Amino acid sequence: MTSLDIAPFANALVLGASIASIWLIAAIGLTIIYGTVGVINMAHGEFIMLGAYTSYALQSFLGLPFLLCLPASFAVVALVGLAIERGLIRYLYNRPLDTLLATWGVSLVLMQGVRLIFGSDPKYIAVPEIFQSNVEVGFASLSVFRLVVIGVTALVVAATAWLFYRTRFGMQVRAVMQNKEMAASFGINADRVYMTTFAIGAGLAGLAGSLFGVLAIVLPTMGTAYVVQAFLVVVVGGGTLLGSVAAAGLTGELQSVFAFLTNDTFARFLLYVLIVVFLRFRPRGLFAVAKARR
């Protein structure tokens, strides 16, 4: 009898990993933008939505295969992010609360713009037949597409880690993060670092969007469903890459287990309350950047 009880629970844990990967890939762009540039990007959900629409448009108008839509969405949304950074965000770098509000304005514009272009009826992204099945390993069962999301997330985390910790650009980014003026005096163009980081962060949201379009639905409002979770991952993680990985893992598993034990709605409420309590004791998140304080 106990083994029977353990199997569904273990399944919930496996599913938790999948939920975690979804939240992580939704949050990763937000993390590097917040961690590096210090901007809370309220338009992040709309970047996700743009990615989904890019994939939809490329697929239905140009017939691009799904796997090629992923990098294409990254590129297109990164360009949009670049334009927004150049046109708006760079003027607001020393006003963090104002960037938050300005990006909310951006999100309204993007959402309504997309609605004007594509209409408000839902769209869908088609995927190869092989993604529409599931695999069973022993007691655990997971869809192939969820495995794809986990895989892509792992790749993106690895690539981001490599970019930020193993390349010259990454070193510049970290230098700017620690001390902008000092970095500048060593000839690092902080402005350019911010610009590039913002574009990459936006692009990653776009990539996530084309995955979410397959999991669920492509709608102008789809971004809002992911953005609160993404914010929580960043806040709990403290704005570092490692922090976000840990925070997404933790919150995703908790959501899955709570949902298994109670129901989806109550699980969400419980998780939010836990996060508030957690922040009371670790206001700077799990792995905050060590900063001189007090």
Place this chain on the structure above:
Amino acid sequence: MTTKQNLYHSKPAQWAVYGLFFAAIALIPVFVTDGFLLNQFAVYGIYGMLALSISLCWGFGGILNLGQGIAFGLAAYGMAMTMQMQSQDPDSNPIPPFMLNNSLEHLPWFWQPFWSTGGGILLALVVPTLFYVVFGTLMFRARVSGPFFAIMSLAMLSAFATLILDMQPYTNGANGISPPAPLSLFGTDLDPYGTTAYWIVCGGLVAVTVGAKLLTQSKFGLVVQALRGDPERVRFLGYNVALYETCIYAISGFIAALAGCLWVMLIQYVSPAQLDTTFSIGMVIWAGIGGRLSLLGAILGAFLIQGGQSYLGDQFLATWLLMLGAFFIVVVRFLPKGLAGLLEMILGSIARQPAKHARPEPAGLPAAGE
């Protein structure tokens, strides 16, 4: 300050403008006899109170609160419960119809106090304020501030909305509570389309505006404004920063709670949509566009945006949100103090004409905010 003062900063001038504004809203029922319009103006007045509450904690206290819907929504629920219980009868009809449908046999304990109209309204005001005190204490003592606090208030708002949805037997879930009859006060029904309802809202708005204005001019208000500039410095000066932050946050919550009560009095309806994130961020947009550093500016911002939505929204059906978003971006980018800041600038440049460079205060620099 030897040069001519900017009229914008002159206290008598400010009070004069406030007086003019109060006189204007008091005169509305004389010219407006259309019940719909009167009700709509009253609703705008409530939005004005909400914008004012945001201005108080964000503009003056530097605490960006994206979850003001918590106080507004909880109070609205309290008021709706009060009004619902007015149409129930302890003997023949003891529980609201929706509870029967959710298989409740008895009135839940936390509905009991709402039998009493006075007690219900009191609870509607006190419970949200108390929550703000507790949540504020938790957050501010942990020194959660700035964007982090904004996100946490947003998350808390989502949590409440989720909870109300899930507690359907007690709250009627997504359908919300619509009391079947208007609020009855001292034995008379308060027609939501009549002048009395308008006067009550009008009185509430005047009272909170004057109260808030006096508060910002008090010593407490000055400390709070210092917090906005540099909380660390205030801490070094020996002030208990968390206490001041919690206070201003709770006061703004109380104003939002009052707005929530009055809103249900006018609309006779509440649902989890009142705790929707878009609505709460909308309040910040009103204050932002009107001018978060000016209480009156914030109120007028709410009038402007909501009026625009009601009257322009239908003409430019699809582009309204686009225009609102773009307008907001332009204001944040170029007018961080909102339209009130624009007025300040214009009056300032008039004042400065005789003696230039007296008080250089160009907008667009990090003068406001952080």
Place this chain on the structure above:
Amino acid sequence: MDLTRRNLLKRSSLAAAAIAAPHLWLPTAREAWGATLKKGEPIKVGLLFSLTGQLAVPEEDSTLVMQYAIDEINKNGGIAGHPIQPVIVDAKSDFNVYSEKAKELIIREKVIALFGCYTSASRKAILPVVMSQNSLLYYPTCYEGAECTQNTICTGPLANQHSKDLIPYMVKNFGKKVFFVGSNYVWPKESNKNAKIWLQEAGGELLGEEYIPLGSSEFGPVLGKIRDAKPNFIFSTVVGASDIAFHKQFKQEGFKVDSMPIASLTTGEIETKAMGPEFGAGHFLSAPYFQTLDNPTNQKFVENFLKSKYGKNGSTHYNMEETYLSAYVFKAGLEAAIKKTGNVEEVTSRMIRDVSGGVRVEDAVSPEGLIWIDGDNFNTWLKPKIGQCQADGSFKVVSQAAEHVAPDPYSIYPNAGKCTAAGLVAPDGKNRKNVI
């Protein structure tokens, strides 16, 4: 500061004087109560749907089909020679705006009737004003019931009608074991309460009941529970974007439609189009109407509607058809009221409601076939039908009720009483008006 305080005092005494002055106590809008019609002038009705925002997906279609129906009625001579004039507003998917616009339509525009709302929450938001102004709301979609107001007429199926045939049909064809999944709000829960009764009668067995937050697109945990429970079919009341995510993840997680189909109350022609027909194919839907219904009235309706300027979205789903019917129920009601008074100018919203009990929309007009309005609770007698989604996203009717099913808003709450034209009559004989 002193000066300020004095000013303040002066102002407040002024305000007090203003309040005391009797001439300022102006009459309220009450005299405008009860919109009336004028001989020879168009009949104003309000269309209160969302044209922008999330709810625009179903509600924009409702506005279009209402305009189509009004054009059609006007082309055929209007109502007693009066053309209908729609006042169209946008509720922006925002319940605050629903309330504001309802007031505008009723108090300011003085429309004789409102057609509007899709979600129950929006209906509840406008009911206070509809009731206090004694106006009339045509609510053209399915809902949970358990409501007895004297100012509404509903043309969609109630919870007690909706799944009555579906559950026995599924039990008979797929097996006894069922799992309920719904969005977390009132309508799914009420629908499930009714479904449980049908399930018991059919000898079925309920394995589990789960609710998903509105708008959520994460079905992993629920599908995990379903996998463990191994039902024969799933009964779904998941709505909107979530519904689409549910069907997609159902297939992606390796569930097979042949061995465990989803029997839904909501997944119609728009949803299957939005998710991609391959995700909808094989599943079942219970509704009073499908675009593919094989009768001459429907064929004419589909053909004419799709080629009219309102048919741009390319389909006529159940919600649109119920909206279309509401226009004809209104026409029949108004005609009856005019006949009764003999004078157009004496007709009020209240009167139209009073004479609408028993009003019929005949086979020749109603695409779903004859329907009529119940004389007690003013919901609709109709025949629920069961359709199976085909590979192209259209539905094939596999079963149709033999008899009309009576609407009963309190079918599962007999203790609450019986809804009558005058109010909810409790078992103890007390009558309560406007129970919401």
